Amino acid sequence: MSVLSVKDLHVSVETEEGSKHILKGVNLTINQGEIHAIMGPNGSGKSTLAYTIAGHPKYHVESGSVTLDGKEVLDMSIDERARAGLFLAMQYPVEIPGVKVADFLRTAKTALSGEAPALRPWIKEVNSSMKALRMDKTFADRNVNEGFSGGEKKRNEILQLELLKPTFAILDETDSGLDVDALKIVSEGVNRARENTGLGLLLITHYTRILRYIKPDFVHVFVDGRVAEQGGPELADRLENEGYDRFLTDTSVA
Amino acid sequence: MTVVTPEQHGLKAHSDGGWDAEDKNFVPVQTRSGRPKSFEHSDFAPVTGIEADWKLTPVKLIKPLLDDALDGSAYTFTTDAPAGVTVEWIARDDKRIASAGAPEERASANAWTSFEQALAITVTSEEHVTLRISRADLGNTARGAHTVITARPHSNSTIIVESSGDALLSENVEVVVEEGASLNFVSVQDWNDEAIHLASHFVQVGRDATLKHTVISLGGKVVRVNPAVHLSGEGADGELYGLYFADEGQHLEQRVYMHHKAAHTRGRVNYKGALQGAGARTVWVGDVLIGRDGAGTDSYEQNRNLVLTEGTRADSIPNLEIETGDIQGAGHASATGRFDDEQLFYLQARGISEAEARRLVVIGFLSEIVQKVGDEQLEARLHSAIESELEGSKA
DSSP, rough: OEHHHHHHEEEEEEEEEEEEEEEEEEEEEEEEEEEEEEOOOSSSSSSHHHHHTTTTEEEEEEEEEEEEEEEEEESHHHHHHHHHHHEEEEESOOOOOBHHHHHHHHHHHHHHHSOOHHHHHHHHHHHHHHHHTTTOOOGGGBTTTOOOHHHHHHHHHHHHHHHHHHSSEEESSTTTTOOOOHHHHHHHHHHHHHHOOOOEEEEESSSSGGGGGGGSSEEEEEEETTEEEEESHHHHHHHHHHHHHHHHHHHOOO | OOOOOOGTTOOOOOOTTTTSSSSSSOOOOOOOOGGGSOOOGGOOOOOOOOSTTTTOEEEEEEEHHSOOBBBOOOOOOOOOOTTTEEEEEEETOOTTTSOOOOOOHHHHHHHHOOOSSSEEEEOOOOSSSSEEEEEEOOOOSSSEEEEEEETTOOOEEEEEEEEEEEEEEEEEEEEEEOOOOEEEEEEEEEEEETTEEEEEEEEETTTOEEEEEEEEEEOEEEEEEEEEEOSSSOOOEEEEEEEEEEOOOOOOEEEEEEEESTOOEEEEEEEEEESSSSOEEEEEEEEEOOOOOOOOOOEEEEEEEEEOOSSSSSEEEEEEOOOOOSSSEEEEEEEEEEOOOHHHHHHHHHHHOOOHHHHHHHHHHHHHHHSOOHHHHHHHHHHHHHHHHHHHHTT
């Protein structure tokens, strides 16, 4: 069984006002097959954690480690991390003009598995995943994310999650901006991927509503760059009723 | 009263304004349509290189085309003309000559004065037909050439002119798209490394006619293609596309002029370029003029440049003149930049290597234009040409 482990992670980012310390000692262990929800107010560093694990160059690791089955992820390039089995579903997926979805998926699959997938079964798999996510067939011929609505971009992320079959996936606010129907479709896709591949999930969200459809095993409350509290699914229910005020009053004094 | 002198504000004489002209009543050209025109080489003063029209061009390298006598004889080309299209050499006094425009600069006028016969392409077919013309043997002598393309009323065609090999060429291309006709014209410049090519395209688009005009410049030391398109009939539609890829030491220039002369015309201009290697140089100037009679005009122009390495220079100058208030829309955009790091991150986060991600982004960037070409055979060739340009960067 694979384990993704974050230990005492400190991360800063360059801003116009200078270097800003965002993650202040994050500790987190996810076993394959588990679903962890990371919840927290805006600006608490949730997305920074996601992008640091994925290797975005904007974030500077000051200290700490991220290991996947004992191997240091922070030493890997962005694409090596993906090939090691990590996946990040982005909150704002970028448009890639001139690159068709079908070509992109096949290139990514080829890069991950080291060889081009056999054409016929691959096309069949792509089509059935697209159908399950209620994506029109014409999506395959469109340029990646170009002119996609917010909901279409999120579905395209989950399509990749299903097809690329990572060991661990981080979903960065995949629920934001989705109406309830789209939220259900996307959640079903995530659950399907988990059933099929047994991946571990790190679900980053501001709201509790996606947790109605994707049931977390653990909930971590993120405040001011570190995990302030953790517990089981009941913690999410408590946050739903009380909001983050209880945590914010502590930090706003600082 | 306080006297305000230019010195107080650090004003300097404008380089192209003729401030130091002998004649103190000198007034610079006020509008794009007001430039002097002539068919006579001698009517244009020798080029110094500081003129607005020439200051971004390596004038020293094109001297013979500006000043010397040019060989204006017929040249060899290959073609396989389909039914409904004629290709022939015609004499200077043919009435098709000068039906679309007149030179506005010295190299263009030199070609006009010099050509002995013009290559005439006439399309009558109402069913869509494709004509390919290939020129590969122009040689190293300074040449002047002339082409007249006439798309007869309601005809429908794609005309692709591909140029390769050596060249020291100044030429004029006249294009007349008559009432209700549809013409997809593609000019591909894939010359040898030392070739020098200056071209002026004069285009008239008639009532309810549609023109798609694409300039693709890949090979050549200096390639300067200046299309001037007049949407002169009501409801005329013009789409002008360009794709260029400048390598080390290459100068690729295009000065595009879209003139919304009649009412209810629609114009789109989209040029995209990539630059790589020391001294790779591109120039794009996009002039759009919406004339007094251009009511209901819908116009947009843009230029995008992708800089792949250090040591390149891309000039991008959009100009928009509007002489009527009654238009539907007019806009312009220009951007020159390096790789979008977010695009690379996205692709790499899916396991794609950095080199492959860069390749995908460049090809994707340029393929927006390739996809417009509307000819599968040429599109496939352009894709592989772009691939080999990119591979050249690794060598």
